[in-house]
Amino acid sequence: MQNALQNLQLQYNIYNSEIEPEHESDYYCNCPIHNYQRMKWSRYGVQNMWSNAVMYPGQHTFSAFLVPLSE
Numbered sequence: 001m002q003n004a005l006q007n008l009q010l011q012y013n014i015y016n017s018e019i020e021p022e023h024e025s026d027y028y029c030n031c032p033i034h035n036y037q038r039m040k041w042s043r044y045g046v047q048n049m050w051s052n053a054v055m056y057p058g059q060h061t062f063s064a065f066l067v068p069l070s071e
């Protein structure tokens with residue numbers, strides 16, 4: 001999991017390990033950022049949130065559920 005984040009940070013030239021790349025999208029997005037976010041959500045057992053986000057595409061629902069890396 002930590003490796004997945006590090007790969008993502010490398011890919012987006014993020015050198016601060018505290019920072020997670022973010023990407024706002026109103027539709028189902030297959031970019032590395034959203035793949036990582038979905039992987040992280042499923043790890044925390046909240047995979048249903050993505051379907052909620054899809055149901056209400058006008059809202060940036062998922063942004064509210066980003067979990068601090070320290071947890």
Ligand SMILES: [Zn+2]
Binds near residue numbers: 029031032
């Ligand atoms: Zn995306």
